[in-house]
Amino acid sequence: MYKILEKRALSDNVKFMNIKAPLVAKKAKPGQFIILRIDETGERIPLTIADYDRKNGSITIIFMEVGKTTKQLGAMSEGESILNFAGPLGIPSEIKKYGTVVCIGGGVGIAPLYPIVRALKNAGNRVISILGAKSTDLLMLEDEIQKYSDSLLIATDDGSKGRKGFVSDVLQNIIDEGTELDIAWVIGPVIMMKVVSDLTCKYDLKTIVSLNPIMVDGTGMCGGCRVTVGDETKFACVDGPEFDGHKVDFKNLMLRNRRFVKEEKHACKLAGVDV
Amino acid sequence: MAVKKEKYPMPEQDPKKRINNFDEVPLGYGEETAIAEAKRCLQCKNSPCMEGCPVNIDIPNFIKEIAKGDFDKGVEILKNKTNLPAVCGRVCPYEEQCEGKCTLLKIGEPVGIGRLERFLADYARKKGEKVPKETNSTGKKVAVVGSGPAGLTCAGDLAKMGYDVVVLEAFHAPGGVLMYGIPEFRLPKEIVKSEVEYIEKLGVEICYDVIVGKTIDVKELLDEYDAVFIGTGAGLPRFLNIPGENLAGIYSANEFLTRVNMMKAYKFPNYDTPIEIGKKVATFGAGNVAMDCARTALRLGAEKSYIIYRRSEKEMPARNEEIEHAKEEGIIFKLLTNPKRFISDDNGSVKQFECVEMKLGEPDESGRRRPLPIEDSEFKIDIDIALIAIGQNPNPLIPKTVDSLELGKLGNIKVDEKGETNIPGLFAGGDIATGAATVILSMGAGKRAAKAIDNYLSEE
Numbered sequence: 001m002y003k004i005l006e007k008r009a010l011s012d013n014v015k016f017m018n019i020k021a022p023l024v025a026k027k028a029k030p031g032q033f034i035i036l037r038i039d040e041t042g043e044r045i046p047l048t049i050a051d052y053d054r055k056n057g058s059i060t061i062i063f064m065e066v067g068k069t070t071k072q073l074g075a076m077s078e079g080e081s082i083l084n085f086a087g088p089l090g091i092p093s094e095i096k097k098y099g100t101v102v103c104i105g106g107g108v109g110i111a112p113l114y115p116i117v118r119a120l121k122n123a124g125n126r127v128i129s130i131l132g133a134k135s136t137d138l139l140m141l142e143d144e145i146q147k148y149s150d151s152l153l154i155a156t157d158d159g160s161k162g163r164k165g166f167v168s169d170v171l172q173n174i175i176d177e178g179t180e181l182d183i184a185w186v187i188g189p190v191i192m193m194k195v196v197s198d199l200t201c202k203y204d205l206k207t208i209v210s211l212n213p214i215m216v217d218g219t220g221m222c223g224g225c226r227v228t229v230g231d232e233t234k235f236a237c238v239d240g241p242e243f244d245g246h247k248v249d250f251k252n253l254m255l256r257n258r259r260f261v262k263e264e265k266h267a268c269k270l271a272g273v274d275v
Numbered sequence: 276m277a278v279k280k281e282k283y284p285m286p287e288q289d290p291k292k293r294i295n296n297f298d299e300v301p302l303g304y305g306e307e308t309a310i311a312e313a314k315r316c317l318q319c320k321n322s323p324c325m326e327g328c329p330v331n332i333d334i335p336n337f338i339k340e341i342a343k344g345d346f347d348k349g350v351e352i353l354k355n356k357t358n359l360p361a362v363c364g365r366v367c368p369y370e371e372q373c374e375g376k377c378t379l380l381k382i383g384e385p386v387g388i389g390r391l392e393r394f395l396a397d398y399a400r401k402k403g404e405k406v407p408k409e410t411n412s413t414g415k416k417v418a419v420v421g422s423g424p425a426g427l428t429c430a431g432d433l434a435k436m437g438y439d440v441v442v443l444e445a446f447h448a449p450g451g452v453l454m455y456g457i458p459e460f461r462l463p464k465e466i467v468k469s470e471v472e473y474i475e476k477l478g479v480e481i482c483y484d485v486i487v488g489k490t491i492d493v494k495e496l497l498d499e500y501d502a503v504f505i506g507t508g509a510g511l512p513r514f515l516n517i518p519g520e521n522l523a524g525i526y527s528a529n530e531f532l533t534r535v536n537m538m539k540a541y542k543f544p545n546y547d548t549p550i551e552i553g554k555k556v557a558t559f560g561a562g563n564v565a566m567d568c569a570r571t572a573l574r575l576g577a578e579k580s581y582i583i584y585r586r587s588e589k590e591m592p593a594r595n596e597e598i599e600h601a602k603e604e605g606i607i608f609k610l611l612t613n614p615k616r617f618i619s620d621d622n623g624s625v626k627q628f629e630c631v632e633m634k635l636g637e638p639d640e641s642g643r644r645r646p647l648p649i650e651d652s653e654f655k656i657d658i659d660i661a662l663i664a665i666g667q668n669p670n671p672l673i674p675k676t677v678d679s680l681e682l683g684k685l686g687n688i689k690v691d692e693k694g695e696t697n698i699p700g701l702f703a704g705g706d707i708a709t710g711a712a713t714v715i716l717s718m719g720a721g722k723r724a725a726k727a728i729d730n731y732l733s734e735e
Binding site: 023024027037041042043044068069083084085086087088089216217218219220221222223224226227228233238249251252255256258259260262263264266267270 | 445446447455483484485486489490491510511512514520521522523524526527529530533534538539543544545546547548549550551622623624670671672
């Protein structure tokens with residue numbers, strides 16, 4: 001059993017949890033994820049690691065309540081325990097000195113971006129961070145990311161903070177201003193990662209995206225998370241979750257992510273939760 | 276008295292009924308039938324049946340005890356060699372092993388050794404398992420990676436020899452392929468659970484959610500334990516590598532079976548893991564796993580469940596019993612049919628596949644006649660779901676993360692005949708070493724490795 005040490009609501013449907021999992025915390029690195037199962041009848045869902053504390057033996061997850069399992073998880077309290085929590089899974093981000101790195105996070109994707117920003121900064125990079133959200137109250141980890149960024153730019157859909165528009169507009173801006181960039185890290189909704197990858201492709205700017213497809217085991221056994229990257233089929237769980245954004249077939253990913261929409265709605269209805 | 280030429284039949288669930296439930300298909304012998312079947316055994320002096328058994332069970336003697344009606348003694352003899360008799364008594368390919376060597380084959384059907392093994396195991400389980408006396412502890416610790424048939428067998432044998440054994444399992448449940456792969460109607464999960472409980476009673480500790488290679492490295496295990504056994508199986512699914520294979524609605528057999536068996540998607544929404552099934556399901560491949568997929572699809576409500584195979588019935592790798600059960604249940608066999616591409620509907624889901632008719636040519640390197648496409652014979656079949664069951668490769672997670680570990684061509688871990696790798700103290704066995712094979716061969720490998728680990732640690 002894995003105890004919830006701390007829980008906070010970051011917004012109506014985004015929750016922060018710190019979970020005791022010493023073995024996972026000992027090994028976790030930026031870019032990796034965990035798989036959890038709440039109880040005996042639960043499904044296994046992957047969540048990217050938002051932070052880790054080796055001394056305390058804990059892992060931070062930040063998640064949006066989008067289906068039955070995340071709703072149920074979001075309703076749990078401090079002191080309660082989760083039945084299964086396995087990881088760290090996936091290949092860690094390749095952290096080294098690149099020069100100037102632009103780190104782009106959208107919505108709940110800002111959470112897994114945070115440890116990457118921190119590690120890139122500590123590796124001696126100049127870090128420009130661009131965060132996007134629907135509105136200012138949905139923006140998360142601003143102070144934390146600010147701390148490890150040379151500059152932080154913000155875009156909101158409604159203009160309630162920073163620039164009104166999308167992270168891709170902000171990126172276009174800094175490219176137009178003549179900022180020399182060596183690599184981009186993009187984590188957020190699939191459509192955002194696609195739009196940003198399309199943009200950076202034009203400028204031949206290497207772009208890393210982090211994919212979160214449907215998974216079962218997370219160890220390369222089921223192939224449910226397969227994604228098309230260039231001409232190859234890759235398993236996001238063991239070959240990723242990070243891939244070259246210029247090669248990912250985002251359309252295929254979006255279609256595969258909709259595989260169980262009908263069943264998910266049915267489960268939510270029966271559980272009496274809205275999504 | 277002349278020996279009866281045929282096996283006493285084992286009652287089975289009616290095919291029309293069973294395609295609507297996940298209950299076990301064969302129902303097992305009752306006491307009287309078991310005794311009668313046991314009496315068919317000739318008790319040959321040279322025991323040819325034992326040569327066919329990968330774990331060396333003393334077959335004639337356990338059968339003799341059944342014939343006498345002393346089932347407890349029979350159980351004792353059985354458990355002396357196998358820690359998982361209820362599993363073996365259901366999924367072993369007896370016809371190629373023990374029963375394949377039976378003297379009675381000269382006049383008719385062999386003794387139903389598998390059925391008798393199952394009878395004893397079920398008898399013991401219902402009665403409550405006796406745990407062997409505690410052995411003196413050797414004071415040495417062994418880590419076993421993976422709780423499938425190889426790992427459980429190795430762990431159980433080592434515990435009986437007095438070792439402290441910890442099994443590290445990546446999933447949240449034990450059993451490996453016994454739990455995620457083989458369906459409920461062939462191997463009820465309650466039976467797997469009780470066989471695992473028996474192994475725990477022997478003193479084995481199982482830790483879940485530990486992914487060796489990620490959560491902890493093999494090197495750390497070698498530092499902490501006196502020896503390590505790797506039995507992580509053949510977990511990497513193969514795909515057809517034809518266009519359209521990543522469309523929605525196309526699953527590997529592993530994903531489909533794991534969702535249904537381990538995650539209990541057949542009980543959705545009481546269990547949270549979903550599965551979509553549609554009306555028409557095609558399973559590609561003709562091994563035991565393919566039969567499991569096609570038959571599971573029927574039970575989930577498919578109206579048409581096809582087996583698509585590029586060779587003919589004679590070459591199908593599945594056991595005869597599985598093929599017969601599939602036929603009885605109405606599985607449609609499209610043989611000499613090779614898929615070429617999957618075709619998408621407007622939403623990115625599979626709606627059809629194109630295939631080509633095949634004919635058999637000269638034998639290939641596998642000794643089977645090579646299938647060759649017949650020109651201009653392409654046609655399409657409408658489907659809602661496709662299941663790819665054409666085999667698995669060894670799971671690369673551990674081979675990839677251990678420096679200097681010698682690997683074979685398939686990415687399997689290289690071992691000698693005892694199960695020892697090139698790294699001292701590191702042993703491996705089962706599908707991770709051989710590539711995908713059978714439960715009993717994995718158990719045999721686990722057994723040999725346990726003996727080799729004992730020798731290795733006794734010499735130190």
